[in-house]
Amino acid sequence: MKSFNGPKVGGLLVALTLVFAACGSDDSSSSGSGSSTGISASELVQETDNALIEDAVDGYRAYIGEQIAAMQAETAIFADAIRAGDAEAAAAAYPISRRPWERIEPIAGLIEDIDGAVDAREDDFDGPMDPTFTGWHKLEYFLWEAGDLSEAGPFADQLEADLQTFADALPGLELPPGVLTVGAQELIEEVAAPDGKLSGEEDRYSGTDLYDFKANVEGAEALIELLTPALESADHDLLDAIEASFDELNNQLAQFGSFADGYVHYDEVTEDQRSELAAALGELAESLSMLNGTLGLE
Amino acid sequence: MEDNSEKPKGISRRKFLGAAGAAGAAAATAGFAWPLLKNESTYSASSNESLGYNFRGKHQAGVTAPRMPAGLVAGLDVRVDDKRELEQLFVRLSESIELLMSGARYEDRSGGFPPADTGLNDRADGYVPPWVVLSVGDSLFDSRFGLASLKPRELQPMPKFNNDYMVKPATSHGDLSVAIGGVTHESVIHGFRQLMRSVRGSVIPKWTRSGFNSIRPDIKPGIAPGRNLMGFKDGTANPDPQSDSSMNEIVWVQPNDLQPEWALGGTYLAVRVIRMMVEFWDRTRLNEQEELIGRSRDSGAPLGMKKETDEPRFTSFESHIARANPRTSGSEENLMLRNGFNYADGLDGNDQMDQGLVFLSYQRSLEKGFITVQRRLDGEALEEYIRPLGGGFFFVLPGPGQGSDPLGASLLA
Numbered sequence: 001m002k003s004f005n006g007p008k009v010g011g012l013l014v015a016l017t018l019v020f021a022a023c024g025s026d027d028s029s030s031s032g033s034g035s036s037t038g039i040s041a042s043e044l045v046q047e048t049d050n051a052l053i054e055d056a057v058d059g060y061r062a063y064i065g066e067q068i069a070a071m072q073a074e075t076a077i078f079a080d081a082i083r084a085g086d087a088e089a090a091a092a093a094y095p096i097s098r099r100p101w102e103r104i105e106p107i108a109g110l111i112e113d114i115d116g117a118v119d120a121r122e123d124d125f126d127g128p129m130d131p132t133f134t135g136w137h138k139l140e141y142f143l144w145e146a147g148d149l150s151e152a153g154p155f156a157d158q159l160e161a162d163l164q165t166f167a168d169a170l171p172g173l174e175l176p177p178g179v180l181t182v183g184a185q186e187l188i189e190e191v192a193a194p195d196g197k198l199s200g201e202e203d204r205y206s207g208t209d210l211y212d213f214k215a216n217v218e219g220a221e222a223l224i225e226l227l228t229p230a231l232e233s234a235d236h237d238l239l240d241a242i243e244a245s246f247d248e249l250n251n252q253l254a255q256f257g258s259f260a261d262g263y264v265h266y267d268e269v270t271e272d273q274r275s276e277l278a279a280a281l282g283e284l285a286e287s288l289s290m291l292n293g294t295l296g297l298e
Numbered sequence: 299m300e301d302n303s304e305k306p307k308g309i310s311r312r313k314f315l316g317a318a319g320a321a322g323a324a325a326a327t328a329g330f331a332w333p334l335l336k337n338e339s340t341y342s343a344s345s346n347e348s349l350g351y352n353f354r355g356k357h358q359a360g361v362t363a364p365r366m367p368a369g370l371v372a373g374l375d376v377r378v379d380d381k382r383e384l385e386q387l388f389v390r391l392s393e394s395i396e397l398l399m400s401g402a403r404y405e406d407r408s409g410g411f412p413p414a415d416t417g418l419n420d421r422a423d424g425y426v427p428p429w430v431v432l433s434v435g436d437s438l439f440d441s442r443f444g445l446a447s448l449k450p451r452e453l454q455p456m457p458k459f460n461n462d463y464m465v466k467p468a469t470s471h472g473d474l475s476v477a478i479g480g481v482t483h484e485s486v487i488h489g490f491r492q493l494m495r496s497v498r499g500s501v502i503p504k505w506t507r508s509g510f511n512s513i514r515p516d517i518k519p520g521i522a523p524g525r526n527l528m529g530f531k532d533g534t535a536n537p538d539p540q541s542d543s544s545m546n547e548i549v550w551v552q553p554n555d556l557q558p559e560w561a562l563g564g565t566y567l568a569v570r571v572i573r574m575m576v577e578f579w580d581r582t583r584l585n586e587q588e589e590l591i592g593r594s595r596d597s598g599a600p601l602g603m604k605k606e607t608d609e610p611r612f613t614s615f616e617s618h619i620a621r622a623n624p625r626t627s628g629s630e631e632n633l634m635l636r637n638g639f640n641y642a643d644g645l646d647g648n649d650q651m652d653q654g655l656v657f658l659s660y661q662r663s664l665e666k667g668f669i670t671v672q673r674r675l676d677g678e679a680l681e682e683y684i685r686p687l688g689g690g691f692f693f694v695l696p697g698p699g700q701g702s703d704p705l706g707a708s709l710l711a
């Protein structure tokens with residue numbers, strides 16, 4: 001059995017959603033972990049003899065690589081704008097730079113402290129100006145709340161450095177097969193979590209939650225696409241149900257915009273529309289919860 | 299119960315001596331003599347090995363169940379596109395309800411799947427399942443499903459009554475409602491969670507309230523099963539749900555009621571979530587409390603009488619019970635079956651306790667029952683101490699019959 005010895009970041013949500021998380025054995029004490037994001041490696045199913053799933057794991061490694069490259073490129077644009085004091089350009093680049101991160105968000109749990117460094121919220125700190133509060137949301141605060149970028153430069157540097165650490169960790173990263181199924185599930189549970197995108201808690205200063213929302217959905221879709229050959233033989237009805245749920249969710253999201261044209265401020269999403277989104281997410285999450293068992297990842 | 303026969307697995311081998319014996323065992327497990335379980339007509343062992351309510355029949359069994367230690371009511375909106383999908387939704391709800399009420403075990407799944415059962419209840423001998431009552435709201439009969447002409451004649455959105463200025467749309471109405479009762483909170487919560495997961499995405503839960511009743515062991519007609527959160531006995535003057543003739547008179551829609559035919563065997567449900575200003579109430583003179591209600595707080599006797607079972611004789615018609623049931627000629631037409639529960643949901647934004655009554659009443663005529671009685675209560679002095687917050691009017695679907703029809707079959711036929 002392969003094992004992964006990295007410390008675990010986050011874990012509350014994982015403990016609630018992971019099949020083997022009987023009583024949340026992992027500690028979520030690592031400092032500043034913002035949104036309880038990520039998978040704990042020890043709780044993933046480590047092995048499979050299904051070659052289709054092994055192929056999917058390889059495909060996912062490539063996908064992560066692409067996303068990290070995009071993340072660094074898009075974050076460079078964001079960080080440059082921050083350092084240049086160009087608030088308008090920075091605001092435009094902010095939600096774009098987060099997309100690759102949101103697509104592979106559950107992976108963050110496999111790399112030490114990364115989530116706490118780049119994606120924590122002010123709630124984990126002594127207020128937003130706490131110097132140990134770093135990452136995208138710190139910069140989001142400077143941009144939308146403080147309206148002053150004069151002290152933001154070092155945090156932009158830090159974000160880029162932390163993402164480099166993330167990129168450097170990738171080659172040595174073990175990806176057990178359970179990461180695929182739990183990852184897809186996790187991305188959707190994360191959207192619906194009470195402190196997630198649906199509640200508008202994630203990007204509370206900028207209201208750009210829909211970008212993260214869409215990116216989470218894309219990340220889950222990418223995983224299902226990779227798992228499609230395995231699912232086609234294991235349970236075609238489940239695959240159909242999952243695809244129908246993605247269509248439904250994407251149709252709903254399309255009424256609020258697109259990456260190309262921009263998404264509306266999350267405040268403009270009405271209670272009724274949030275209910276509709278919650279219902280579609282719920283239906284999808286029920287199907288995704290059947291993945292592990294269906295694919296023999298016990 | 300052919301739907302469930304394949305599913306139950308691993309039921310304990312303990313044999314019961316029929317329903318009554320099973321009932322006794324369940325009651326002992328539940329820690330008190332549980333009256334309903336002695337009554338084979340509403341509560342039957344679905345096999346010698348597990349207890350269950352009879353889902354099949356002319357009426358939904360939960361309506362006439364005695365008051366339960368735990369209850370929940372929810373307003374739900376449906377999220378399906380057409381009548382065919384609505385039919386499928388009713389099938390899924392019915393399967394889920396039948397399985398729940400049967401007390402049978404859920405399928406076993408391997409550990410790679412989420413368990414089919416929430417696991418909230420120990421399934422040792424004597425597990426008592428919850429009952430579920432499924433109802434439809436006025437909005438289900440709008441243009442979406444082509445059901446407008448089939449709407450029960452008196453079904454309507456709940457109007458604003460005199461004291462209703464805190465009633466909010468967000469906590470009112472729904473295309474559907476479910477009411478759930480059980481001997482433990484866990485069994486009720488299990489029921490609601492199982493139900494919702496079986497229709498996730500097709501149903502949006504709009505609002506819920508859950509709560510509790512303390513039930514005295516020797517429950518019988520004329521004696522309140524427990525007290526409400528004003529400290530008064532509640533349910534004293536309720537009709538006897540075990541009496542078929544009373545229920546046909548007061549609760550079940552009858553052939554000559556000019557309902558659409560599909561509605562026979564159903565009943566109107568009025569739900570009112572009514573907050574009590576409990577801090578204020580606890581500062582109110584006992585004499586005033588008793589005059590407001592019209593009964594002695596401790597004994598439950600009508601004012602001026604000795605025993606709870608004494609028939610009130612009114613000299614004035616100001617008290618809650620005199621307004622609710624003046625016992626004048628013709629007022630017997632306004633009777634209803636009340637079967638609600640108390641709730642306590644933490645504090646409001648002003649540090650005051652959000653506690654009160656989840657009032658549920660079932661009646662054959664909404665107009666003659668709840669609406670007439672509430673109009674008579676409008677302006678009662680008790681209003682100073684209570685604030686309705688939400689609820690709604692619904693029509694309880696007729697029972698699914700003995701065959702294999704789902705709930706709602708007669709409506710969607």
Ligand code: HEM
Pocket residue numbers: 522526528530531532533534535536570572573574591593618619622623634654655657668671672675684
């Ligand atoms: C928080 C609100 C309420 C409180 C505290 C309350 C309390 C009581 C109490 C203590 C009794 C006497 C015991 C009994 O017979 O159960 C009673 C009786 C009754 N209540 Fe209420 N009640 C409330 C709301 C309502 C509402 C909304 C209705 C219907 C519109 C209603 C209808 C009745 C009826 C029909 C009786 C029986 C009267 C009789 O036949 O003597 N109550 N209530």
